[in-house]
Amino acid sequence: MAIDYSYYDFEIAEPPRVTSLKNVLPNPTFVEYGDDEYFVCDKRGYSYIPKQLAKDFLKHENEIIIDPRLQLQKVVRHIEYSANGVRIETEDNSTFYSKYAILSVSLGVLKSRLITYQPDLPYWKIKTFYQFDMSIYTKIFLKFPYTFWLTGPGTEFFLYTDDSRGYYTYWQHLENEYPGSNIIFVTVTDDESRRIEQQSDEETKGEIMQVLRKLFGKDIPEPENILVPRWWKNRLHGGSYTNWPIGVSEADFDRMKAPVGPLYFTGEHTSSNFNGYVHGAYLAGIATAETLVDCIKYKKCKEITSNDLPWMNPNTTQVTNKTEQTCNGVCCKAIQQERESLRSFYIDTIDSLQHALTNKCKPS
Structure with a gap:
């Protein structure tokens, strides 16, 4: 089930049983642009891209858009x-x-x-x-005091198997690209995302630590920080x-x-x-x-x-x-x-x- 999840849910955020595989496979984006995927790691943030595009038609000064036609914080x-x-x-x-x-x-x-x-x-x-x-795709980030997982070539991804589909299945870490970051993250989707969004971060951290201790032993440290996005409950996204x-x-x-x-x-x-x-x-x-x-x-x-x-x-x-x-x-x-x-x-x-x-x- 973990392998199946990594092929389908991890990409399209929903299981094959509700997805038109005829229309999503092969993935048109991969066909058109290649199957390499990247993280945005620019310190200026993802927003730098639309800001640069907007400069073609909106007034700006010193990288700041000042055009009064752009009205932000308006719901x-x-x-x-x-x-x-x-x-x-x-x-x-x-x-x-x-x-x-x-x-x-x-x-x-x-x-x-x-x-x-x-x-x-x-x-x-x-x-x-x-x-x-409207599918839900959630990456939960945890920062630890030190790295206790495998690092180096071929270790960026690892899977956890569980009887429940998508239960903290797909793991990645940033240590290869950013040594010393001590950051690991897990992707959850669909029903698991909805369930997790409705509980506290402490409850989510407790579930995650149970999984990590099964994988790496009971002596691993507690995380210093956890970030749990809530795209589904955010009224501006849903x-x-x-x-x-x-x-x-x-x-x-x-x-x-x-x-x-x-x-x-x-x-x-x-x-x-x-x-x-x-x-x-x-x-x-x-x-x-x-x-x-x-x-x-x-x-x-x-x-x-x-x-x-x-x-x-x-x-x-x-x-x-x-x-x-x-x-x-x-x-x-x-x-x-x-x-x-x-x-x-x-x-x-x-x-x-x-x-x-x-x-x-x-x-x-």
């Missing part, structure tokens, strides 16, 4: 949209207006109640969100990245990124080739921007029609770039309530399943 909570444009409200009561808007929030946020919409997003859009999985589940097609990706009137959608979850990767998000952002430019500059605005969605309720309200369609010329409150019920059903069902999964018996 979007409500979006109103129509043929006339978009109105966005943030948590600090700021309001922004525009003709169009591009939503690059994660799929986890799209599936949550963090942002409300007026009118509600159409049925086909909400349904598409819930066809995809997970790590998307997986391509069974039953999802290229057409579903098209619906995922399809605009709803003046609202355009982008992110790694809209990239059928490179979903789950930063370069997937980057390339998707470029593609979405080009699509919007075509709409603004050349009036080539894409719309989802009933021909694209043969199963769609013909009475479902849609907002196009020209007019706001309503059923029989009146505001359909019943349809709006049905949409909200649908969203609530999906969210409550997922919450119930996750609660059941994360409260299962822990391995002894």
Whole structure:
């Protein structure tokens, strides 16, 4: 099971039983760019990359972006949209207006109640969100007073086997690249990530030390520090990245990124080739921007029609770039309530399943 986990879960963050292996293997990223993987070890941090890209179009001084168009620390909570444009409200009561808007929030946020919409997003859009999985990928780092594990060539990775899939299975260390760092880390995913996120760091440390003492003996020291990311519980993420589940097609990706009137959608979850990767998000952002430019500059605005969605309720309200369609010329409150019920059903069902999964018996 540990070997199977290292081949599948370690890469795609979910087990093969829920993954469309037809579409994720061979991994398009490895095919396109090679299968070497690297850690970002630049002291300037990962954020240095988008900051350098942003300098091409945002005002900056001494490596600091000062352009007032870039508004940070603004949590979007409500979006109103129509043929006339978009109105966005943030948590600090700021309001922004525009003709169009591009939503690059994660799929986890799209599936949550963090942002409300007026009118509600159409049925086909909400349904598409819930066809995809927002997987969870967690690297737990521990720093020790000294190194007690093997170091040198061929020792960077090691596996731990357990009856429970993914229970602290995949281990790595930084000692080869950074001697004296005394840092080791373990990757957990999916159900284990959810379970661990709901317990204290002390509980997690206790479980990890039981595993390490089985591997290296009872006399190893306690860690000086532990870092446990919580991507799933973070309301601004709701997970790590998307997986391509069974039953999802290229057409579903098209619906995922399809605009709803003046609202355009982008992110790694809209990239059928490179979903789950930063370069997937980057390339998707470029593609979405080009699509919007075509709409603004050349009036080539894409719309989802009933021909694209043969199963769609013909009475479902849609907002196009020209007019706001309503059923029989009146505001359909019943349809709006049905949409909200649908969203609530999906969210409550997922919450119930996750609660059941994360409260299962822990391995002894």
